[in-house]
Amino acid sequence: xxxxxxxxxxxxxxxxxxxxxxCAQDMNHNSMYWYRQDPGMxxxxxxxxxxxxxxxxxxxPNGYNVSRLNKREFSLRLExxxxxxxxxxxxxSSERGNYGYTFGSGTRLTVx
Amino acid sequence: xxxxxxxxxxLSVQEGDSAVIKCTYSDSASNYFPWYKQELGxxxxxxxxxxxxxxxxxxxxxxxxxNKTAKHFSLHITETxxxxxxxxxxxxxxxxxxxxxxxxxxxxxxxxx
Numbered sequence: 399x400x401x402x403x404x405x406x407x408x409x410x411x412x413x414x415x416x417x418x419x420x421c422a423q424d425m426n427h428n429s430m431y432w433y434r435q436d437p438g439m440x441x442x443x444x445x446x447x448x449x450x451x452x453x454x455x456x457x458x459p460n461g462y463n464v465s466r467l468n469k470r471e472f473s474l475r476l477e478x479x480x481x482x483x484x485x486x487x488x489x490x491s492s493e494r495g496n497y498g499y500t501f502g503s504g505t506r507l508t509v510x
Numbered sequence: 511x512x513x514x515x516x517x518x519x520x521l522s523v524q525e526g527d528s529a530v531i532k533c534t535y536s537d538s539a540s541n542y543f544p545w546y547k548q549e550l551g552x553x554x555x556x557x558x559x560x561x562x563x564x565x566x567x568x569x570x571x572x573x574x575x576x577n578k579t580a581k582h583f584s585l586h587i588t589e590t591x592x593x594x595x596x597x598x599x600x601x602x603x604x605x606x607x608x609x610x611x612x613x614x615x616x617x618x619x620x621x622x623x
Binding site: 442 | 519599
């Protein structure tokens with residue numbers, strides 16, 4: 399039982415490059431989330447998926463897109479990376495919104 | 511995090527002393543309040559949570575209290591140990607945020623030996 403698995407763990411991009419962060423959970427959770435974590439700012443929600451087939455914007459969606467591929471997988475795409483997107487990205491899942499979230503191990507992204 | 515304020519931002523305590531972190535929220539309809547611990551370079555992990563129909567919950571050395579009238583909740587760590595050093599985040603489900611979790615900015619706790 400792996401929980402929430404994120405890949406890659408580290409990535410360096412040049413400004414303007416694109417990439418997709420992958421996330422998969424094996425807990426049969428309905429809801430999945432993408433957060434970014436920056437020093438002193440806590441965890442800010444980028445996008446979420448309340449259930450398979452639905453996605454919605456969070457607090458900071460600009461510059462990102464998501465795909466809920468199936469119940470297990472929720473990917474985050476940066477179409478044209480910018481230095482402001484340098485951050486640690488966490489995927490999380492939960493049974494539903496008002497239940498405890500399980501986080502993945504994070505992706506440390508640097509855009510130069 | 512939207513409308514969840516957390517204080518203090520840093521906290522240094524002597525080993526064996528208690529640590530208290532406080533959070534306030536704005537939405538009276540909030541109904542779930544978890545606390546997460548994040549060690550350096552690791553993922554946030556749920557350590558304790560409380561629902562709006564309960565005033566206090568304990569788990570060994572940690573406890574959470576909720577005051578719905580004042581819209582604040584607190585994490586209490588007793589008999590602190592070096593392994594309690596970490597960043598702690600409070601969170602709350604806000605009706606205004608479709609009952610998703612909104613996080614506080616975090617408290618860095620350092621336990622001095």
